[in-house]
Amino acid sequence: MLARLQQVAREEGLPFGERTMTYNSRLAQELGKWAEDMGAGDCFHQKVFETYFAEGKNIGLLEEVLAVARSCGLSPDEAREILVQRKYRKTVDQDWERSRRMGIRAVPSFYNGREVLVGAQPLETLERFIEGDA
Numbered sequence: 001m002l003a004r005l006q007q008v009a010r011e012e013g014l015p016f017g018e019r020t021m022t023y024n025s026r027l028a029q030e031l032g033k034w035a036e037d038m039g040a041g042d043c044f045h046q047k048v049f050e051t052y053f054a055e056g057k058n059i060g061l062l063e064e065v066l067a068v069a070r071s072c073g074l075s076p077d078e079a080r081e082i083l084v085q086r087k088y089r090k091t092v093d094q095d096w097e098r099s100r101r102m103g104i105r106a107v108p109s110f111y112n113g114r115e116v117l118v119g120a121q122p123l124e125t126l127e128r129f130i131e132g133d134a
Contacts, residue, residue: 025059031083044072062080065083117129
């Protein structure tokens with residue numbers, strides 16, 4: 001699976017480093033929801049992707065996700081408070097529950113209302129999937 005991710009990243013010109021560890025992304029997920037509410041969701045998700053996949057940093061560490069928030073112009077003090085109080089815990093739990101109900105078990109996954117397509121896919125495959133011809 002990792003080899004496929006690296007291949008797709010190369011083909012698409014995406015940054016993807018050599019990762020030797022898998023880290024818990026729960027804090028990043030919770031802070032990402034807050035970043036979305038603050039209008040910085042796209043920046044946060046892109047930066048956390050780069051931090052984890054390209055730089056191989058541990059996004060399970062508070063200081064790492066606070067640095068990501070700071071890089072998107074978000075207040076690290078406010079971000080710390082969001083995480084300490086776990087203000088978005090329930091929202092992320094609801095997202096996880098919804099994904100389980102939909103049959104989503106991996107990232108990325110694409111859902112067209114009937115079925116799930118898992119993994120990075122060529123554009124043509126995604127087009128057929130959306131049109132219902134996958």
